[in-house]
Amino acid sequence: MASSKLISCLLFLSTIAILVHVVISAGPLYHFCSKSGNFTADSYYAQNLKNILADLNSKTPPTGFSTSSMGKKPDRSHGLSLCRGDVSSDNCKSCVLDASQELVKRCPYDKEAIIWYDNCLLKYSDDCFRGEIDNRYKFYMWNSAVVSNPQYFNSKTKELLGSLVDEAYWVQNMYATGEMKIGENEKLYGLVECTKDLSNEECKKCLEGIVSELPRCCAGKKGGRVVGGSCHFIYEMYPFVNTP
CATH class of the missing domain: 3.30.430.20 (Gnk2 domain, C-X8-C-X2-C motif)
Incomplete structure (x- = not known):
């Protein structure tokens, strides 16, 4: 099976x-x-x-x-x-x-x-x-537009998502969003989240696992996400998070 x-x-x-x-x-x-x-x-x-x-x-x-x-x-x-x-x-x-x-x-x-x-x-x-990381089901999505400086952009994307992972895994709702200035007039926006049946450490492990897939998924792309059965991330160069 x-x-x-x-x-x-x-x-x-x-x-x-x-x-x-x-x-x-x-x-x-x-x-x-x-x-x-x-x-x-x-x-x-x-x-x-x-x-x-x-x-x-x-x-x-x-x-x-x-x-x-x-x-x-x-x-x-x-x-x-x-x-x-x-x-x-x-x-x-x-x-x-x-x-x-x-x-x-x-x-x-x-x-x-x-x-x-x-x-x-x-x-x-x-x-x-329940309580197990689901790595069996996973898919990628990305924006077809590319950035002018992929190496810099990729490092900043990894930095933003990494900081959000560090925030999300220990809070009760296992969810975090944030933004980062990456140019004079540009910002990068991100979101990470786990299903709440995971332990804190399993949430961290799950998120770190999908963030490590950035090079395969979305290198140099202006937006992207890796979506699994237990956690996911999104990043874009525009604000996408719903506000109350």
């Missing part, structure tokens, strides 16, 4: 190299159907999955994060949802609802699946994943 998940991830990472520009929209950014196991519409797993999705829809918006588990093995279902730290509770609610409805359409009868939107992520599995 693990090899098929890895192949799926690698295939996507190779495919996305062709996509030099991605337009952010209200729709999903990406999703994975694991194909690791199936269930039938009238099974206990189907009912448990339906129940945890309803639970996540209810519990996530007030705090921006929730996990849920229901049923007994081999039909036990586990779920997690996270809304980005700058997203309002109303937008969080609509995002998680859209994610839960869309994922079961895109991955019908798959016991494990994950979907990302700009405002949230949602995943479920028959395996308990």
Whole structure:
């Protein structure tokens, strides 16, 4: 099973190299159907999955994060949802609802699946994943525009994201944003975040891992992100964080 998940991830990472520009929209950014196991519409797993999705829809918006588990093995279902730290509770609610409805359409009868939107992520599995770094599912996005001095820009991007990692991993919501002046009239903006089932040290490990992928993802690009199942970062040369 693990090899098929890895192949799926690698295939996507190779495919996305062709996509030099991605337009952010209200729709999903990406999703994975694991194909690791199936269930039938009238099974206990189907009912448990339906129940945890309803639970996540209810519990996530007030705090921006929730996990849920229901049923007994081999039909036990586990779920997690996270809304980005700058997203309002109303937008969080609509995002998680859209994610839960869309994922079961895109991955019908798959016991494990994950979907990302700009405002949230949602995943479920028959395996308990709580507290574990999810490196199985990951994708890159970047701005097709390039900078004039890549070496300087790359170092500043790494510096900004590194400082945000140091801030995010020990705070309660495991989320940090910031900005850095990189020229007379230019600024770089960044965001990092972990799912809140991780420990502080696991959050740091997860974020440091994806930041280390900057050269493969976004070297010299004016904006980019690495998005995984347990953490993500975004950087841009314009302010993108929602303000109250």
